[in-house]
Amino acid sequence: MSLSQIKVRRKPQQSRARLTQEALIESFVQLLKEKDSTEITIREITDIAGVGLGTFYEYFSKKEDLIALTIHQYIKNNANTIKQQATLWMMDVSQTPINRESLQNLIEYLLQAQISDIQSEQKIWAQLFLLERQISSPKAYQKHYALMIQSWNQALSAFTQSTESNLSLNIHRISYGFISQTLLVNSDFQNWKNLYQDMLEMIQFFILKTQKI
Template identity: 25%
Template sequence: MNSTVKPRRKPSQSRAWMTSTAIQDAFLLLLLEKGYEKTSMRDIANVAGVSVGSVYQYFPGKEAIAAMTVRTWVRKLSTALSQAVEGITRTGKGRTVDEVTRLLVEVQVNTMLEGGAYWRALSSIERRVSPQAVYNRLYQDNVDLFRQALTSAADWPDGLDDARVAFSAYTIVDSLVKQALLVKAALPSAETMLGDVSLALDGYVRAVRRTGAVPP
């Protein structure tokens, strides 16, 4: 990982975790209020209620704080998806593909819209501050969760390239939600977003199941 985005130290005690969290929360508030370019390390320290020196003990610079904050929020989404997938797989082969895809869409849409303004701000800088390897790993973690959920469905057909289908399925959901947050002036309603994303994902998955293979 690039040294400019790698934290200086990993907090191992509760007080240290609280300080790191306070710094990330302060950065996020300032990102909304002032934007990335106008936010300084001193601003972050003031809002977090710590000294500038304390901030530098944990992070070498603003980009490192931004990268860690993005990772923290992406992991929140992964945790929500993981809990949903655990619930799906715990019931065995009882759910249909349509039920599984609906649940996956609901979890991702509701999680991201709940923190809509924050997700919008973080999505706008995500590729700028996230090292490619870290971005790829976190993305693939969520793809793997989609794969696990989809293949657990009672009517999931054999013979599909599950990894490829899961990648496309997650990309459809993630891209539609993120682009809506980034581009639209007003945050979309959950009902509208759920409807649009479900239509797109259902169309893709049904086409794949009907043909029995992902088109080349």
């Protein structure tokens, strides 16, 4: 089922409704730590969330709708991590000169933050990367891709001359490709330090090629 065909039946306008939807997502994620998504039933999700089946169907027509929203929330949260950490870095280093070395330092810092965010729940991310391929439509995938590039654009805005930075595009191509492919092959992957270094080497090439700071 493509994400373009999936619709949330009831958008949470009130705080209580939002909390209910979040509880359903959290319940699904908790179950995803223990079993494959195909083995998870809606009844299990609602039991852990402490709501009835009727409440589930107020928001979703089927389990795939909940999965699609879970994927979106995780990607959105990871994009926000990049933007928030960039803001903190700029505040901590308020007198940072706008040069290539500072840009490199910021990218290294943000990659570490992104990896830490994913590593903390890497088995969940491994499953979500797989589910994204099974459930998301091309349109939904493109939206998520654009969301991540936009987060990198905002994070690097002090160092780039355009909000449509090719550097942001290439950083996401590298980080998404390296991390997703690694976890799809091995959800128990441990050698994050080497993966991080490999990503930096690739990104350094694009910094030298495209940035005139």
